[in-house]
Amino acid sequence: MYKKIFLVLVMFVFVVSCNEKKDKIVTISPWDKMQQIIDSAAEPTFPDKTFNILDFGAVPNGIESNTEAFKKAINECTNNGGGIVLIPSGKYLTGPIHLENNVNLHLEEGSEILFSTNPADYYPLVHTSYEGTELMNYSPLIYAYKKNNIAVTGKGILNGQASNEFWWPWCGKDSYGWKPGMGQQKDSLNLPVLMDMGENNTPLNERVFGENHFLRPSFFQPFECTNVMIEGVKIINAPFWVMHPIKCVNVIVDGVTVESHGPNNDGCDPEYSKNVIIKNCTFNTGDDCIAIKSGRNGDGRRVAIKSENIVVQNCKMIDGHGGVVMGSEISAGVKNVFVENCVMDSPNLDRAIRIKSNSKRGGLVENIFVRNIEVGQVKEAVLKINMFYGIYGVQEGGYIPEVRNIYLENITVKNGGKFGILANGYKELPIQNITLKNVKIEKVEKPYSLENVNNINFTDTYINGKLMTNIN
Template sequence: MKRTTLLLAAVSFLWTAFCVELRAQTDAVIPTADQVGAACMPDTIAPIHAPFDMPQLMRPVFPDYTLTLTKRELKKAALVSVPIQKAIDETSRRGGGTVVIPAGVWHTGRIILKSNVNLHLEEGAELHFSGRVEDYLPVVFTRSAGVEGMSLGAFIYADGQRNIALTGKGRLVGPERDCAILKQNIGYGDFDKYIAYDKPATERIYDGHDSTAVFLPTFIGPINCRNVLIEGVSLEKSVFWNIVPTYCDSVIIRGVTVNSVGIPTGDGMDIESCRNVLIEYNTLSTGDDSFTIKAGRGIDGLRVNRPSENIVLRHNLTLTAHGGITCGSETAGMIRDVYAHDCVFQGTNVGIRFKTRRPRGGGGEHLYYERIRMDLKATAIHFDMLGSSTYVGALSGRVPMKRDEFTPVYRDVHIRDIIVERASCFLKVAGIPESPARGVHISRVESSTDKLMLINDMDGLTLEDAVLQSPDDAVDITDGRNLHFRRVTFRTPTGAVNKHIEGALSENIRFTDCRFEVQP
């Protein structure tokens, strides 16, 4: 008896030591809000280290030629997009260089970037974009919410260009909410009613003629471009998503500040079917998701079939937002090889989110997250694969269906070294019955949340070396299989976990070397 008591005491001591060590190590390596974001951006770009093959991205280099627009010539123009565009075109034709916008408040329409040109905004320069449809015509090739067509494009647009940049400490300001563009918007939930999927994208024209609908323009939207740099600028009052590179290769976005709080669909950054992307030292406060990776939507996304891959996000700060880092819900071309590290979500709703829908296709795989600190209003880690009936009708239900080419997957997800200071729930999984979330590995976590976890339709979870504290002791699992909880301390008011396990497919759910403590 004495020997047993000593053994238990030794085990308790070692476990307590492990928990203390875990807290000390995680605190030591996981950044705080004052260590990340645009205010902390260094001048140099540090080497990129990722758990997959990733090139070392460098800023594009521009010829030593500068064309500075004068305040006098800008004041003569009703919209400064005319002299700015002339300067960009001239600089590109002569081989490239930098076009400088001086300090001042300038009203503008669409600006189109050209190869080998850096559009630089001096500190104090403000570009205020028009809300009139005619200031963004003729229509250009674009992709909106994962669907191709011909419409307004972006406030700052480029197509098929190489070595382009938007830099400086200036501000980009969108139009007022009662503008004509917003009144003629194709609503996000109405896409399938408007899009003629049987026509080529070049014949899907949405120009607003006779008050017909338009695709909302993004704020900054390069498409089919290579070697893109967006650095230092601030964006506010967008009408739609803010920074949206599409079909681009070698993109760097750093030191950017976005404020779209209160704007529906006001995503901060949406990486659409791009590869080799570095996103670092940005500060985002948004009306929708913050940092988002997408790859096309449904029929059109599968037709294009271009993935988003080789994407690194580091040293970013998310404040107000629906999601800190989100994959999806447009997933048709696949999202793969994403590495997010050393980020902070402060006051965000959901922390790490994986979204898709039954008719979206594709999915995500080889996704890595580490050294992330969260102070949240909602869930820390959320797999939302079914969506709501508002957008997909009966397809949002848990009734199993036959798999087809539109059935998405999420698999091979790795999350470690996480501190959740506050959240409503640690883990929520709403998988698809015929395509459950698979192969998820979560380790080295310290979490304090209102609820522990709710898991529906998951095959393969390892949660280890974690301390989970909650005033609710319920662990709800429906049709979960191959779930392994190892070396996890659960701290609840009862000193136990109340396991609710349901569903004919639930099996192989193990708790190994776990501790159950009374919440202090």
Template sequence: MLLQQSRRDLLRYGTAAGAATLLPAQAFAAADPWQRAAEIARKARAPVFPPRTFDITAHGARGDGTTLNTAAIAGAIAACAAAGGGRVLVPAGDFLTGAVHLKSNVELHVAKGATLRFSTDPAQYPMVFTRWEGIELINYSPLIYAYKARNIAITGAGTLDGQGSAQHWWAWKGPWGGTVSYGWREGMPDQRKSRAVLFQMAEDRVPVEKRVFGDGHFLRPPFIQPYLCENVLIEGVRIRNSPFWNVHPVLCRNVILRGLDIYGHGPNNDGTDPESVDGMLIEDCSFDTGDDCIAVNSGRNEDGRRLNVPSQNILIRNCRMKEGHGGITVGSQISGGARWVFAEKCRLDSPDLWYAIRFKNNALRGGLLENFHYRDIDVGQVGRAAIACDFNYEEGAKGRFTPVLRHVNITRLRARQATRVLDSQGLPGAPVTDIALNDCSFDGVTAPSIVRHTERLSLRNVRVNGKTVQKLDRSVPA
């Protein structure tokens, strides 16, 4: 019954969030869309906490790198919440812990010189209601988790270390083609069987309380997951070696990520995956990841359609992306849709970054993706294409749900070394539509753009290898 009520709350929350802030469709043409971005920034307010401090060492924590401090940290958080809120302080030292569960009105502050080091023992992560690759289930707790909390924060100049490595967590992925050793060898257990079972459960609408995984199923927990929370700040900390996705807000409103330094080249080490969020500011962050740096999501396949809550009103600015599959990505767990995503003044540069701007979807996901506005994007080097719109991702056309991607506006993107300008591949009967490139330049281009099932591609003052082009076809300007 509790989980059934949670799902009703979750659906009700998402519907209300979607109705509260979306502009009418005709406003796309009638108004300057960047006014909406300014409104997102204006509404992004960090939570404010009472001036009380609860030092975890006063609750028995020891920063010796070996003492397990889970209970001491939980005690400090409970005392802080009971007092009406404040700051839980992790002072300088090396503090080993299991799962950390935040409560309303609590700021977890990891001070300079402090490391919060997370245990590699799965038993330290109790079963909770969570989302995994866009599907609800009962699984290991995220390393840092909050459920239906208001006014929470993770701050400081210290380090959060998930201890993902070839020895711990990462081998659960199974076969993977990353750039680092991740530990799996043929014959070792991995996630593939349980992943397939979970996906089928969702398609069959098996109640979530019966989708119980955890021990023996090898579905890695994400690092930080606020779930159905409001007023969330994550600022300043260094995040290292997540078992899975790094920062994964789900069905949250008013989320700020600021000044984060996220690093980890393990399997699916996405930097941040806003999933069915409404109102999010991502600024001054650095991403160097083993998968997409930023991936906007809204649920996978039947589960995403069942909840039907889009991600919307997201502003990304002044961020740096290094290694990863995509820099600024939408999808592929995107069945609930996405709209009104903005990015500006970002720097993307690595030979191991596949795409700077990436959209990925297919006919099993479906979903309406519209109104994406990017400007002043500085691309040093990408390995495959500067821009990709892909409806053939994974299962491709093997489904009956029409993916829609429309109204993508990219202004003043400058790429110094891009193998391709554009790889845009819709599906027969489901074209990508209304892509506009304005005042963009692409150098170092050695392969032709791929433009299939794509309609109304507009180029205004676009230069490729120093020459102005009127269309992107199979030729590469000399």
């Protein structure tokens, strides 16, 4: 029985037609599948033309606004077939930057883009998303809508300038600067209204927010784009989610450093996206380091695009709620996630691998493969699967989430916190097929806590020095 389960976990099955008009089953390993994904996501390329923003009136003093200079340089670049929009050393204050086709926004070492803290600068409102629900809201700080072949590269700094004075208080928590009498996202006419609109399939042109609704903009958001890359830059002090490719195909996130400890400061949130490579990055965040998403509740089911073929390689996770996370907005589902060769270590990192949903969100999460991970310290659990995730009040409905085929191999954990595995599923749809192979977890209070989980398979796995045996 266990051998059959193991084979299900470690092989993808494809059906192809033969000349004899019969179906033939072809199997490949998940890691071969991962390599196919990597090979299919080629880096965008750009003509050898440079458009220096200084030539378009930019002033690198950190005081005068350069919004128009960025806009002129980007338009000139795309109108001439594309190339590099160069940001030389210096500090450049600006409002939102909107990328166009075939533009590589390149930050030289020593450059820093300072984004305005005035919400009025983020008008006109654009088609965007907030916590898994689409709306018209403030422009993300760097935004691209239905563009192809775009990039943000270099060794400079992108500074959102968010703080307990600007943007962060809108979350409504006094620890981030909110005080009684101040507006915040949970006020009755703000986020609760948006969530109702998502549930009721309200047309997008009626989901108009912006001023006085206190919904913060994402930092870098390519929306319905193809062939996207962000490489090398450092991102600090984000208002909200840091990197948020939504409805994108072929995305590369390479060598980016995120240092942002504000509320909802997820490091990278691929949503409704396919073929996403996140590699060589460092995440030091106020929320999940990487959180793979696919829409909230009714809006996610309306869009109905899975996030799939997500690869995470050679990354470092420091502070955060989770190292690599699926959820909680995963109503359209997540499949084929590959994580390898990462280091996760901080007293402020809650979990290593995390899956979260509830019966209001639903969603199917399947085929999650993790190998060669070094965990120094986590607070709560090495692997946490919570199908009763609660936030914003009662989160119960008729969409029971499903999780199946989770595979961890070659994992070493020095200090695992409270649990090696903490998994809580539904009796109606238990969590299916968790395999740990060559996993060593030290210093946990309990090896596992399980509810409604079927088929946990241990091979050469030790928790607190004890060889683990399979659980039906």
